[in-house]
Amino acid sequence: MGKEFQKQVRSLSKSLLSFLILILVLFGGLYYWANHKSKPEITEIPLEVSSEDYDKVENGIHVATGFIDDRGMQETIQNCTACHSAKLVTQNRMSREGWKATIEWMQETQNLWDLGANEELILTYLAKNYAPTDKGRRQNLEDIEWYELN
C-alpha cells in the first residue's frame, strides 16, 4: 500500500515537473516573441518586387514602375517617384518645354529639389519617350469591347 502510494506520488510529481517545464518553455517563448516581434516585421517590408526583380524590363517597359526603358530612366525613377508614383508621370505627354515647366513648377511650389546634372538626362528622357501626339479636336471612340445586349 505504502509502495503503491510512493509510486503514485513519484509519477504525479514527474508529470507536474514536465508540465512546469512545458509552461516555462511556453512563457519563455512567448516572452521572447513579445520582445523580439519587431524582427519578423522586417520581412514584411511591402515590396512588390524583390531586389533581383526590380530591374526587370519586359517589352521595353520597366515592370516595377511602368517607365519606358531608355537612357535616363534610372535617374527619372530616383528623382520622380519619391512624392507621387510613376503613374503621374507616365500618364502625361509634354514637349521638352512642358516637362521643364512642370519640373520648375514642382521646384517652386511642391518642394522638388534641385536635380543638378540629372535634369538634362531626365528632360531628354521625358521629352523623347513622353512626347505629345496630335489628337485633334475630338478622337474616335477606341478600345470598344463589343457585347450582345438582350
Next chain:
Amino acid sequence: MNRRGFTNKISLAAVASILGLEIVYGHRMPKGYRPLGLQDPDPFKMFHKDKEMVVLNNKPWNMEAQAHLLNDDITPNKYMFVRNNGRIPENIEASQWTLTLDGESVKNKKTYSLADLKDKFQHYTYQLTLECGGNGRSEFNPPAKGNQWTVGAVSCAEWTGVRLRDVLEDAGINSDAVYIGYHATDTHLSGDPNKEPISRGVPIWKALQDETLLAFAMNGEDIPLAHGFPLRLVCGGWPASTSGKWVNRISIRNKVHDGEKMGGTSYRVPCETVAPGSKVEDSDMCIIESMPVKSLITYPKSGALIKQGQTLNINGHAWAGELEVSKMEYSIDFGSTWHTCSLKRPKNRLAWQHFNATVSFPKKGYYEVWGRATDTNGKAQPMVLPGWNPKGYLNNACHRIAVKIV
C-alpha cells in the same frame, strides 16, 4: 497603417540596397521620402471601391468611374471617384475632431467640436453633384497636364450635414467678407508638415447658399475615409476641389482666399479664350466657379450589339453647375438630327437630373449615340472640345457610346 511609419524609418541606404540601385543626389532628398518600390495595398479593398473603377495614380490615390458604373440615381461609395492632392490623413479620431472658424472677417474666432456642430445646428440632406474640375482632361490637345481623367470624375451622392451659413453666422461675418477658405488635415506629398497640399474656397455668396454644407454623412452613413471623414465642406455644382475633405478650419477672408492651389494655373482658366497651346500669364487666369452643363449616358455600356429591329432604351444624368438642365437630347447621326429625351427635374438644386429615351435605328451598321444637355441659360454642350486651357479644365463636350446594329 502602422506599416507606413515603419517604412518611413528605413534609411535611404537601406532603400537603395533594396531597390538595387544607388540614389544619386540622395543627399538632396529630404527625410521621410518613400521611394517607389515600397508600394501601397489594394485600393479597392481599402476604399471599398468596385473592381471596375480605374486607378489613375496610386500615390496619391486618384481613381475614376467608367460611364456605365454611374447608372445609379444616387452614386454609391463604390462608384465614387477619388481625387487626392496629398496624403490621406491617418488615425482620425472623430470624437476629438474640431472645426475652427477664423480669418480677417470673422467676428468671433470660434472652435466647435464635431459633436457641437451636430447638436447646435439643424441638419439638412441634399443630393449634390461633385465633378472634378479636370474631368475630361485626357481629351485636350495639346495635352494638359495632371491626372488624365476621362469621363468618370463625377458623382452625385446624398450629403447630410449642417449649413455652412448657420455656422458662419454663429461665429459672425464682418461686412468686408468676400471669400471663405478651408484648411484640412491631409498632408503634403513631400512629407513637409508645414505645407498644405490644397486649401481652396468659394466666394461668400456661394458659402451662404442653403445647399452649401459642412457634411458629416454621405448616403446615410459616416463619410468614407477617402471622401473626407469625419467632416467635409460640400459646394455642389463647383469644381470638387472647393469641397474640402477632412476640414478642420474655415477662414472668413476679406480678400480672395490665397491658399494652396488657388493661384497659378491650378483650377483657373484663361479669363479670355486662347488658341490651343498658348502660354498664359498668371495675371490673365481666372478662378473657375460654376461647372458647365454636361451629361453622361450611363446605360447601356458602350459597345452594345443589338439585333436589327430592336429598340434601345438609354438613360443617364445631366447637370449644369449652379444652373438647371432644361433640355436633354440624343443624336444617332453625329449631330445632324437631335431627338428629345425625357428629363426629370432635380431632386433639389445642384443635384443631377435623370434622363431616358427609346432609340430606334434605321438599318444595320455602326452608330454612336451622342447626348447633349442644355442649361436654363440656353447653353448646350459642344460636340467638340471647348476652349483649350493650360490645365485641361471644364471639358463638357458631349458624351457618346458606340452601338452596332447586327
